[in-house]
Amino acid sequence: MSGPDGTRRGAGDERPGREAPTGAYAGRRRRRRGRGEQPMVPDASFSSYYGRPVLNKPTWKALDIAGYLYLGGLAGASSLLAAGGQLTGRPGLAAPAKLGAAGAISLSLAALVHDLGRPARFLNMLRVFKPTSPMSVGSWILVGYAPLTVAAAATEVAGRYRLVGSAATVAAAVLGPAVATYTAVLLSDTAVPSWHEGYRRLPFVFAGSAATAASGLALVAAPTAQAGPARRMALLGAALELGAFQLMKRGMGLPAEPFDQGRPRVLLRASEALTVAGAGLALLSGRRRDRRVAMAAGAALLTGSAALRFGVFHAGVASAEDPRYTVVPQRERLTRRAG
């Protein structure tokens, strides 16, 4: 292990050891785990402080925050299906969508409060309104949105106050898309390379993922005869999610790499497969009018959307833990500016 200088040279040990290099590009080259894939950007050497991260990694718990990204999307897009189902006379579609939205957003709120370091102080979120803080904006959106979904679901279950319920359903559908897409800004408005650099496409990825999740829930719970809009939304959502994700990765340079490594890679590949399969089964369930196919499609879509959120979450954390994703793009930027 120890060379003549006491320098560590362990196999796979990326730390420069005790003998730190000099200058901007004196670091050792990293070996890329090749599986015949073309690297999106050329290998770049870089310096770091003993390989330690530049950033402090997010302290958010994956189950709470990635779970919230998922449930928020599910709720927001479900509100659209609920309003659509109600306006077009599809009560079998509207009812599960209303219940799904209320349930998902209630779980979301619980997850968000649970993730706080001081959960008892959750009301401090409403102390100020700050447009510069996506979390502040999101808190206020949720304060408006969550009661609407609960009112819509409660009147649906009770079968009374139909007018109030309809108004709440429509109002929730107005806020729902904001709930589903602002979470992309929540992630992007950080210094985490793999979250920030994709900020132009990530809202579209999340919008697509929300659509597949909500239509998945509807396919599981709604009668096949009324699930037509959910089937079509599943196809459109899957196309948006997969397309926007590819565009995002192509546009972000080196910080796209964590999406294709380790756990995020497994999650995102699984998400792709499940979303494609779910969309295909959704199409089939429309042709065959088979409830079991629809339920399989719904389960695949719901799981695929969740896997996407967890994959994106973990990729960001991985990009914050490796100084390479912070230093190399910044160094390239400086070189470009100088040259």
Add this chain to the structure above:
Amino acid sequence: MSDGREVHGNQWYGPQPNVAGAAGYPDAPPRMGFFTDTSVCIGCKACEVACKEWNAVPEDGLELTGMSYDNTQGLGADTWRHVAFVEQRKPFGGQEPGVRHEDTDVFAAAARLGTDAASPGPGATAPPPGHAPEGAPAGRISPLSPDGRTELRWLMASDVCKHCTHAACLDVCPTGALFRTEFGTVVVQEDVCNGCGYCVPACPYGVIDQREDDGRVWKCTLCYDRLGAGMEPACAKACPTDSIQFGPLDELRERARGRVAQLHAAGVTDARLYGEDPRDGVGGDGAFFLLLDEPEVYGLPPDPVVTTRDLPDMWRHAALAAATLVGLAVGGFVGRSRRA
């Protein structure tokens, strides 16, 4: 990449000469900050200790990293000053380190210990002449061979919160716990923070962090309590070489430029300032540095940008995406047959 276009200064980006004024202080005192001149840092860690003592920052584990004399590792909730140790195979350059003693025969001087007037008198720990300790080579001490180690240099640097002109931590804080003081510094109100953790990944320097058993976030306050009483921060007070200098930012910037010119004239061409430029990605740091190598060698980001610069664009894209989602739903309901 987010730099493909010209970014014009907005409220959250670009130079801001009156930070406290923009934050709502009509008659603010001059902006205060740190100039950390790493060329005179001796790595004594007095700043780390003084900071912990004054601010009652809890102990956070005594861990030996094995990588260098740096066992603190980095800034975080319980480390508000961090001394980095970088060992490099690189000559000093034209710098005169003042460690050469060709003219002095230290071994001859050692052999004279206790025998002449210039050597320690009674009470000295050196053995009296002629009474060498057992096992010691008789009569003389053999000099160590230089072993090629003349090409080695140590870089030491005391890192701290940068108190950015455009502070991402402050921008994204949803509770208003983080605020801008009248001195232009950035401070967490611990009675307000609910530990949402948003500031942690927002900071482009990896400064602020969540204290595990406490749940809230903590970072350097630039000793807000001491500033209010007209005192300098504890780390600057404790620094024995004035590597950490405290004062009005304008003065510090001028002094730093002079110091760089002095070092360049002395042949230390590596000397450069980091974080002093108001046109950089965070509008300039309230705590800036004189470094002797690239920033990333010290664990600092080479070109940090406040994430909020892109926030208006992010909101625009999110709004478009929300509209697209509505479009998908509408497409689902109007597509093909009404009865499907």
